[in-house]
Amino acid sequence: MQSAETKLNKNSLLLALRRYSAAVHNMEQTILLPSLLREVPPDDALDCDAAEDASDLYQSYLLLKAIRNTIDCGLIPADDGKAKKNAALNKSLEPLLEEDAEVLFHFHLRGLFSVIGNLTKKSQNVTEKYLDIIGISK
Amino acid sequence: MQSAETKLNKNSLLLALRRYSAAVHNMEQTILLPSLLREVPPDDALDCDAAEDASDLYQSYLLLKAIRNTIDCGLIPADDGKAKKNAALNKSLEPLLEEDAEVLFHFHLRGLFSVIGNLTKKSQNVTEKYLDIIGISK
Known part of the structure; x- marks a missing residue:
């Protein structure tokens, strides 16, 4: 019998969401003293721009947990700044939002898949x- | 003990995806002769624009099944026409895609939640x- 995970295609959104939850769970289990991440700058060498607004890794840690909760528990109202940016995104898309639902579905599916990765x-x-900070390197 | 479904918030994407799969499963179980949907025009009175490209309800039926398979099994390459529309959507978003991942995550999450609804x-x-066509009304 195959496990639920192996049955899902590697490009499946459900698998991507599950992997994200697992990564955040592992992060929570490993980081026993999150405050050690305060004032540690995010690694700019990374080719992902997650949490650009985060001033330090502690903020990134909180943000990544909040996003996992949103996936698991539902949408939450964005704060004013984020809501404004979302409104700007929607505004620029307006002419294209009249496209059919299939195009829109694939657009958001791919977008979410990519950002979750x-x-x-x-x-x-x-x-x-x-792990580096506490002196344990893999 | 709560069921998995009741534990999920009603605004959860996972619940929305599960509801969509259930609706398509019900559609497949009910529609024993899909060919009866040929040349039946989509109902314009509906306030959703799913499958605008579909010329009849049979095309809608196939499209809704294909989308369910994409959710369950993974992303599939869009055909040329759809790919072009997706490229146009991405192009118009380019200046905004440099926003942080959190904004992008919420944007695509809300978008997907809405289109799946x-x-x-x-x-x-x-x-x-x-059911109307075969003379069974709810």
Whole structure:
């Protein structure tokens, strides 16, 4: 019998969401003292731009957990700044939003798949960085 | 003990995806002769624009099944026409795609949540229309 995971195609959104949750779970289990991440700058060498607004890895840690909760528990209202940016995104899309639902579905599916992949890498990076800080290298 | 479904918030994407799969499953179980949907025009009174490209309800039926398979099994390459529309959507977003991952995550999450809600309604509508055609009204 195959496990639920092997039955899912590697490009499946459900698998990507599951992997993200697992990466954040691992991050939470590993990082026993999140405050050690304070004032540690995010690694710019990473090719993902997750949590650009985060001033340090502690902020990234909180953000990655909040995003996991949103996936698991539902949409939450964005704060004013984020809502404004979302409104700008929607505004620029307006003429195209009249496209059919299939196009829109694939657009958002691919977009979410891609951003979740980046956030998963970011989560793994925060975990590795924490291990570096406490002197445990993989 | 709560069921997995009741534990999920009603705004959860996972719940929305599960509801869509259930609606398509119900549609497949109900529609024993999909060919009866040929040349039946989509109901314009519906406030959702799922499958605008579909010339009849049979095309909608096939499209809704294909989208369910994409959710369950993974991303598939879009055909040329759809790929072009997707490229146009991405192009118009380019300046905004440099926003941080959190904004992008919420944008695509909300977008997918909304389009999946519309497709679920569409799927229920195709099922009801089929029942009308064969003379069984709810």
